[in-house]
Amino acid sequence: MQLTIIPTTLLQSYLLEVPKGLQEAFDALHDAPLSTPNFSFYTSVASVFSSKIEGENIELDSYIKHKRDGLPFLPDYTKKIDDLYQTYEFAQQRPLNKENVVEAHKLLGKHLVATAWQGRYRIQNMYVSTEDGRIEYVAAPPAQVPTEMASFFSDLETLQNTPMAIEEVFFYASLVHLVFVKIHPWNDGNGRTARLLEKWFLAQKLGEKAWFMQSEKMYYQQHSVYYQNLRRLGLEYNELDYGKALPFLLMLPQAVR
Template identity: 65%
Template sequence: MNKQLLILSNDLLSEYLEKAPKGLNHALEALKDAEISTESFSFYTSVSSVYSSKIEGEAIELDSYVKHKKFGIEFSPDYTRKIDDLYDAYTLAKTNKLNKENIALAHALLSKNILAKNRQGKYRTQNMYVSTPDGRIEYVAASPFEVEQEMEKFYADLNMLLETAMSTEEVFFYASMIHLVFVKIHPWNDGNGRSARLIEKWFLAEKLGDKAWFIQSEKMYYDQHQTYYSNISILGLEYPSLDYGKALPFLLMLPNSIKNG
């Protein structure tokens, strides 16, 4: 890496490369689209949208969503609309470059039924706390006065990584780190987790090709959501004191999702 990263950490890269599962190239090449997919319907985009939404507490089941999306079976709009919005964001990502402007557009799509229109694709301007179901503060995100400058660093690093040649294993490392740093900054009023998981997959596809969209990472994060949240929260309580030296358990989840999927 010729240039210094501004906000993403690569301190764990050597240890990661030792511990990451072998054969990621082979596993990626073995992926293929589902037979149920058509030109107007993507099964794996449905999987991503459903399970990323379920992580956020949406009461949606994949079977019902596929019936709705592919076959036009009607359900209550409240049951499907947020998942439809996220599906639209993934669809946008699959045909557009990963950059600051398109990430904002994707957030505007996925938050259409979550946030007021004037907050869609816009950075938050108030403090942000992540709480447990019992009301305990689990994490204090970046100050609203820091968000824009932290995101500028994030996008500078992202652009550099997109232009840097790297191995498949390194791509997985940086995809996970992008996910983690984005969710720790927490730039939006809502939709941060959905955005982070989308950007992770988007980065993989930009670097490794369209087969990356078939990786069921969102399903794995949902199936192991207690571990997922634990691995995110272990870095620390407050943004200024985060310890990315503790990030390895989180970073190893993504490559294991393709090896075990």
């Protein structure tokens, strides 16, 4: 298997450290009793907690009352989460490819990104900063984004066409998340997209039970560790050291167990 941008060097180290029983734990996943034909509890969990990671002020209990029971809230409280919920529903019905990722960003970006930039790569420099104004990460230079994303989608197609054990699927799902968020191709919505892609990839390889995983909730509950592990790779895109990514890659299996 030849990949151009998604690194493979940590696979053997990962296989030595990934918890045993991953297949059994995954097979035991099931939908929640709160779900109905028109409402998915775990899609709500994913949408709420992926949004909370980005600073949205939303609570799961309130959102369930809004989405499942029709309890009205102010539109500003729910609209971005509704957009993300719709995006997860879209992904659950479609193959993972460039065209559908672009459409997914248009959906999740309805109230997040200016219409002209929904589904379009940025042309500005992108910095991720802390609350006190310190630069935490410098994303791929805009001139590199189209080339990097072409390599990303080429690798994604190769991975989807390659048979692999469940442990390898989790390894590459985490790398799909990590490489995408490091490129940071959109003006906004990169984290939301990356976490969706991770689960979308799992579902393509392992089946619909992947949508019952609470990975977004796990990342939120461990958000300090999540960001710490993202920072390990370095400050500048062209100097990233994916050899330091193992702590990040080992987080995803926790969402199954």
